Amino acid sequence: MFELFGNLVAFGLLRLSAESAAGAAVQFFVMDVSKIFVLLVIVIYLMGLLRALLSPEKVREFVRGRPDWQARSFAVTLGAVTPFCSCSSVPLFIGFVEAGIPLGVTFSFLIASPMINEVAAVILVGILGWKLAALYVGAGLLVAWFGGIVMQLFRPERWVEAYVWKIQMGQADLPEPDRSFARRHRYAVAEVREIVGRIWKWVLLGIGLGALFHGFVPEQWVGENLGGDAWYTVPAAVLTGIPLYSNATGVIPVAEAMLTKGVAVGTTLALMMSVAALSLPEMLILRKVIKWQALALFAGVLAVAFMLVGWGFNVIT
Amino acid sequence: MKNIKVLGSGCRNCEITANVITLAAKQAGVDIQLEKITDIAAIMAYGVMSTPGVVVDGKLVHSGGIPGPDQVRSWVEG
Numbered sequence A: 001m002f003e004l005f006g007n008l009v010a011f012g013l014l015r016l017s018a019e020s021a022a023g024a025a026v027q028f029f030v031m032d033v034s035k036i037f038v039l040l041v042i043v044i045y046l047m048g049l050l051r052a053l054l055s056p057e058k059v060r061e062f063v064r065g066r067p068d069w070q071a072r073s074f075a076v077t078l079g080a081v082t083p084f085c086s087c088s089s090v091p092l093f094i095g096f097v098e099a100g101i102p103l104g105v106t107f108s109f110l111i112a113s114p115m116i117n118e119v120a121a122v123i124l125v126g127i128l129g130w131k132l133a134a135l136y137v138g139a140g141l142l143v144a145w146f147g148g149i150v151m152q153l154f155r156p157e158r159w160v161e162a163y164v165w166k167i168q169m170g171q172a173d174l175p176e177p178d179r180s181f182a183r184r185h186r187y188a189v190a191e192v193r194e195i196v197g198r199i200w201k202w203v204l205l206g207i208g209l210g211a212l213f214h215g216f217v218p219e220q221w222v223g224e225n226l227g228g229d230a231w232y233t234v235p236a237a238v239l240t241g242i243p244l245y246s247n248a249t250g251v252i253p254v255a256e257a258m259l260t261k262g263v264a265v266g267t268t269l270a271l272m273m274s275v276a277a278l279s280l281p282e283m284l285i286l287r288k289v290i291k292w293q294a295l296a297l298f299a300g301v302l303a304v305a306f307m308l309v310g311w312g313f314n315v316i317t
Numbered sequence B: 001m002k003n004i005k006v007l008g009s010g011c012r013n014c015e016i017t018a019n020v021i022t023l024a025a026k027q028a029g030v031d032i033q034l035e036k037i038t039d040i041a042a043i044m045a046y047g048v049m050s051t052p053g054v055v056v057d058g059k060l061v062h063s064g065g066i067p068g069p070d071q072v073r074s075w076v077e078g
Helices: A003-015 A021-051 A056-063 A066-083 A087-098 A103-115 A117-129 A130-153 A162-166 A180-217 A218-228 A231-240 A251-260 A266-278 A280-286 A292-316 B012-028 B040-045 B067-078
Strands: B002-006 B032-037 B053-056 B059-063
Touching: A003 A087, A021 A117, A021 A180, A021 A251, A056 A066, A056 A087, A066 A103, A066 A130, A087 A103, A087 A162, A087 A280, A087 B040, A103 A266, A117 A251, A130 A231, A130 A266, A162 A251, A162 A280, A180 A251, A231 A266, A231 A292, A266 A292, A280 A292, B002 B012, B002 B040, B002 B067, B012 B032, B012 B067, B059 B067
Parallel strands: B002 B032
Antiparallel strands: B002 B053, B053 B059
16 A cells, blocks of 8 residues: 555656656655554554553562562563653663662663664564564564673673762652543553654654665665675674664664665664664763763673674574 | 642753643643752652653652643642
């Protein structure tokens, strides 16, 4: 349906040739814009209806005082299903520390949270198929799980800003929220507005880049240079992703264009993860609670993990 | 006079929340004293992890996200 719409606009309305680079790019752009935004609105709305049940305060209560592996499982899963915006990572971090949750577990949560979320997962299934979606989510969970463990080995406690340890958290006694459907509907609509309002730029930018790649980069060049035979394409993808910052949803159209042109799966996954999880703005926000040594370690551990994922999948496929 | 605090370290949603409350108070013709709490330690002292939070006369009434119009009305009028 969306492909048809793309064809209609690009080849019918604008009279571009399907063989031309511009025609291919426009068709891709129109198809993905319509498809992704329709999916975005539906998924965010449905999740909004359910989201009244989950808050960071509840997550904290859930994870606190559990044995390490259990705490980590919960932290990673909850990080994956709750799209908290990066502006709440500081209170989250402090809240976790204050509850006595090990730092390694907290880092697992901080890795999983931006990289995997249910909105990106559904759009991945819609655009790239369930196999790739499963690969991305599975690899992301693994990285979050082991990334936190590796962080813990370096005893990151010494790099937490001193004031964080001193904060005393009060007991929130919020009135029981109204769970009527009308209220949840209103909450879900507000969520759609808020999230789409926040990420539409990234998504459009991603689709634009994907469309350019799709239309103008020759397949033969891709096959020769990014086909996955050369080992350095994976670290190059990870490095490219660090300065590029986008929402996890925004990278999907870029990945789509790369994959259809024959870029290796591992290389594509490495780029997606690096763009979504390793970002300068997020790092600067975290700098408020941890010293730069810990940030450098965080970035280093993630970069290595993404390279391992990339190489791993390039070897398997 | 009612004292209303908006808890949040200056994110966009916190600004919006403060504006919504000011507007609702004006419409209801109620005088309120609005404070913005941006210090993270002070915010956490209320037990809030998801900002913006709202405190009315020392009691936490809301956290996480922009409050609905009927909620805001009940705070300034109630």
